[in-house]
Amino acid sequence: MSDPTTSPTTSPTASPVLEVSGLQVSVGDHLVAVHDVSFSIGLGESVGLVGESGSGKTLTCRSVLGLLPATGEIDHGRIVLGGTELTGASRRTWNDVRGTRLGAVFQDSASYLNPSLTVGHQLAEQLRVKRGMSRSDAHSRAVELFAEVGLHDPEGVFHQYPHELSGGMQQRVLIAISVSCEPELLIADEATTALDVVIQAEILDLLDRLRETHGLSLLLVTHDLAVVAETCERILVMYGGEIVESGTTEEVLARPRHPYTQALMGVATIGTWERRSLEIIPGQPPTVGEDMPGCRFAPRCRFATDQCTSGPIALTDLGEGRAARCARIDELEGALA
Numbered sequence: 521m522s523d524p525t526t527s528p529t530t531s532p533t534a535s536p537v538l539e540v541s542g543l544q545v546s547v548g549d550h551l552v553a554v555h556d557v558s559f560s561i562g563l564g565e566s567v568g569l570v571g572e573s574g575s576g577k578t579l580t581c582r583s584v585l586g587l588l589p590a591t592g593e594i595d596h597g598r599i600v601l602g603g604t605e606l607t608g609a610s611r612r613t614w615n616d617v618r619g620t621r622l623g624a625v626f627q628d629s630a631s632y633l634n635p636s637l638t639v640g641h642q643l644a645e646q647l648r649v650k651r652g653m654s655r656s657d658a659h660s661r662a663v664e665l666f667a668e669v670g671l672h673d674p675e676g677v678f679h680q681y682p683h684e685l686s687g688g689m690q691q692r693v694l695i696a697i698s699v700s701c702e703p704e705l706l707i708a709d710e711a712t713t714a715l716d717v718v719i720q721a722e723i724l725d726l727l728d729r730l731r732e733t734h735g736l737s738l739l740l741v742t743h744d745l746a747v748v749a750e751t752c753e754r755i756l757v758m759y760g761g762e763i764v765e766s767g768t769t770e771e772v773l774a775r776p777r778h779p780y781t782q783a784l785m786g787v788a789t790i791g792t793w794e795r796r797s798l799e800i801i802p803g804q805p806p807t808v809g810e811d812m813p814g815c816r817f818a819p820r821c822r823f824a825t826d827q828c829t830s831g832p833i834a835l836t837d838l839g840e841g842r843a844a845r846c847a848r849i850d851e852l853e854g855a856l857a
């Protein structure tokens with residue numbers, strides 16, 4: 521198991537909020553979907569976990585949230601949140617952590633809201649139960665939070681039901697609920713994917729603003745490199761259940777060191793990247809549980825040679841928080857930028 525204090529995917533800050541080390545997750549009949557994933561997130565840092573559909577992003581963040589599907593399990597690895605060990609944690613620890621120290625927002629916001637209760641009631645209830653606020657304090661704080669996340673007429677919104685709100689408004693409500701207990705870490709898994717480009721940019725701005733005002737760390741999970749380019753200080757690129765590249769956003773985008781990262785840059789879609797042609801990375805990702813002797817991206821990689829499939833490929837530490845898992849890393853330097 522790698523030591524998070526020395527892993528090249530570690531945050532450069534001294535006090536990590538989240539440390540994940542050597543995480544392996546299986547689904548179904550012991551099919552390994554996440555392989556030896558290690559990373560950490562520093563206090564107040566924003567980190568983007570990016571990769572195509574099926575690359576293992578959701579299983580990784582659901583492991584952190586203790587919300588794996590019934591058929592999924594952590595085979596080994598450690599997850600530590602601000603000193604609290606979450607691997608194998610008791611139900612009581614999870615109740616103390618989830619919704620309070622750990623917040624989460626997902627793509628399908630409507631399914632996380634109770635359709636028969638007003639959104640204000642749902643937020644106020646969270647404040648009453650988790651923060652012990654009185655009914656009137658919880659009401660006032662809920663209205664403040666609705667205003668803070670950019671909802672107009674927050675008092676009016678308080679009394680509305682989820683179906684009366686647009687998708688973007690529902691997502692803002694969920695964000696208000698998830699930051700209401702001042703979490704150390706907010707996980708946003710494809711939280712802007714279903715929204716149109718303008719609303720998507722507004723929600724990304726909002727997450728960034730909340731990170732500063734609430735002093736929280738952010739793990740943004742997305743298939744779209746442009747989303748992390750706009751929002752995150754550091755990027756972790758996942759492919760076939762492994763981290764294949766990591767580094768500061770600026771460095772990774774200016775000088776990608778893995779051919780998969782370069783391919784992802786070609787299919788990114790928003791913001792200043794808007795005018796890029798929408799390509800498709802040719803070929804299919806490996807199926808979950810597929811045993812591959814070398815690089816899992818090799819069958820789709822235009823640079824692949826025999827050396828890429830002859831044995832396991834380690835993550836090469838490139839210094840200053842940069843790492844990439846490519847057998848031809850030195851030869852390809854310069855060819856990928």
Ligand SMILES: Nc1ncnc2c1ncn2[C@@H]1O[C@H](COP(=O)(O)OP(=O)(O)OP(=O)(O)O)[C@@H](O)[C@H]1O
Nearest residue numbers: 547548553572573574575576577578579589591808
């Ligand atoms: N409950 C499950 N049962 C069986 N296989 C699963 C289950 N959940 C995930 N998988 C498989 O594990 C792999 C990783 O899934 P995961 O959802 O983590 O990927 P992802 O990168 O988040 O993709 P997406 O963006 O589509 O959610 C995929 O091949 C997926 O089909």
